[in-house]
Amino acid sequence: MEKLQTSELDIFRNFIKKKGLRYTPEREIILREIFNIHDHFDVDELYLRLRNKGHRISKASIYRTIPLLIECGLVQEVYHEDGHMHYEHIYGHEPHAHFRCLSCRRVEEFRDERLEEVSREYAEKYGIEVKMSRFEILGYCANCKGKEEG
Amino acid sequence: MEKLQTSELDIFRNFIKKKGLRYTPEREIILREIFNIHDHFDVDELYLRLRNKGHRISKASIYRTIPLLIECGLVQEVYHEDGHMHYEHIYGHEPHAHFRCLSCRRVEEFRDERLEEVSREYAEKYGIEVKMSRFEILGYCANCKGKEEG
DNA sequence: AACTTATTGCAATTTTTTTTCAGTAGAGTA
């Protein structure tokens, strides 16, 4: 018996259907592109990437699609910086936390099971249904540490 | 020998001096008001509260002051919601995490030492200087859980 | 008191996100 593979496209399509919405080419293209970006992204970057590939998808559509992708758990907000939100796709990735250097702005990911423990236990204790959790460390990386932040 | 008490005002004044900036009435009023708010706040709310107390401090000044308060560790960004940032004062408070209900928008604080452990260990391992860390759980509270998010 | 220069409020600007609207096109039904 073969293992059925559920792709992010399937998940999104099912979600869209279940909500009585329409699975459009634009939405699929946006999703595909997001899963091509193996890094954090913002709306502008996504828009430009689509544009460079010849897609004429408006920013409005991007702004309208992202909340759907977040709702079905394929994408999450990572941090707010420079006045706008940064995202990442998460399907197929282990949960992870972020360290962000306030000086060079580098972002590192790391994993620690205790974080999931904390949220699992909190959820159990208070009867919460966890949609997602996020842990972020802000500071100065080894390189920038001495240099008085800049 | 008496224990010297350092207030948030002292901290801010020292920080301002050390940076060669000026300790102005506006900055002090903003700081005092922030420490009167025992909850999360956003720029607009702070502005309105000051206004209601007869202070004519501009939003520009608030926007210019908050980064200073963050830099000296008196204030932190808590979460970004409804298109803008929400803050809280932190001096004199134990570090804590947040749970945010995606339906009723209630925010609860909780404490878990493992979170500090995680960031302390990460910092040690990679030679990072931690400025702050933040843990947030998003989901549906016990009340909202059944009701299909709204 | 004089001086230097950071800070202020206001208004204008910039940036990000949301909304409006008219035309288009999914997707179900006849």
Add this chain to the structure above:
DNA sequence: TACTCTACTGAAAAAAAATTGCAATAAGTT
């Protein structure tokens, strides 16, 4: 396949959030 209903789209306008320019003011030092 044609028909119908209504969600979706891009473009532009609007709204909201945050930043900046500027002239007047005032902090803090000499």
